[in-house]
Amino acid sequence: QVQLQESGPGLVKPPETLSLTCTVSGGSISRSRYYWGWIRQPPGKGLEWIGSIYYGGNTYYNPSLKSRVTLSVDTSTNQFSLKLSSVTAADTAVYYCARHTGLEYAFLVWGQGTLVTVSS
Amino acid sequence: SFELTQPLSVSVALGQTATISCGGDDIGSRNVHWYQQRPGQAPVVVIFRNSNRPSETPERFSGTNSGNTATLTISRAQAGDEADYYCQVWDTSTVFGGGTKLTVL
Numbered sequence: 001q002v003q004l005q006e007s008g009p010g011l012v013k014p015p016e017t018l019s020l021t022c023t024v025s026g027g028s029i030s031r032s033r034y035y036w037g038w039i040r041q042p043p044g045k046g047l048e049w050i051g052s053i054y055y056g057g058n059t060y061y062n063p064s065l066k067s068r069v070t071l072s073v074d075t076s077t078n079q080f081s082l083k084l085s086s087v088t089a090a091d092t093a094v095y096y097c098a099r100h101t102g103l104e105y106a107f108l109v110w111g112q113g114t115l116v117t118v119s120s
Numbered sequence: 121s122f123e124l125t126q127p128l129s130v131s132v133a134l135g136q137t138a139t140i141s142c143g144g145d146d147i148g149s150r151n152v153h154w155y156q157q158r159p160g161q162a163p164v165v166v167i168f169r170n171s172n173r174p175s176e177t178p179e180r181f182s183g184t185n186s187g188n189t190a191t192l193t194i195s196r197a198q199a200g201d202e203a204d205y206y207c208q209v210w211d212t213s214t215v216f217g218g219g220t221k222l223t224v225l
Contacts, residue, residue, distance in 0.1 A: 037214070047155075047163065047206055049214035060211055063121065095160055104210040106153035106168035113162050 022097030
């Protein structure tokens with residue numbers, strides 16, 4: 001049973017870069033043809049997809065965030081990562097990592113989420 | 121960009137049937153997925169690809185998708201069904217509906 005766990009700073013200052021890592025346990029990123037995604041949820045608001053990365057390295061981004069987002073996969077540590085640059089208070093949210101089997105497919109496995117606050 | 125429209129809130133009497141809609145241009149031609157999110161928890165998929173239930177989802181949950189509206193139906197609503205529900209599709213990027221808060225009275 002694969003499990004995902006987000007990790008990273010809970011507080012980021014504007015306009016620095018937010019960096020989060022999702023550790024995959026119970027399965028290998030490099031041996032499975034999955035997509036690995038990031039979704040965020042501002043306090044009291046709805047879900048927003050940030051982007052997804054295929055195990056082979058292809059990336060897909062939300063157009064509204066594309067200029068600030070970088071996704072990567074590290075098969076040696078079985079982790080994938082999110083970097084969001086030039087953050088503002090509007091980027092304050094719970095950030096989730098999740099797994100799906102294709103871009104048109106549902107996110108069937110989610111991490112528990114981590115709250116990131118952007119504040120000086 | 122593609123937009124999905126959900127009612128902000130839906131109320132249902134205990135034991136009755138709740139329906140939550142998700143509107144979008146020709147959404148019937150796309151695969152729609154539904155998530156349940158309880159307070160303080162991560163979303164959990166309850167319906168995938170329009171009408172398929174994960175093994176963990178009770179049979180009381182069902183989904184349909186046709187034309188410009190996808191619908192999540194919850195039969196015999198229970199107190200434990202109170203949650204936020206989100207629909208999701210892929211259209212050159214992943215799009216979520218704004219979410220619907222289900223209240224069981």
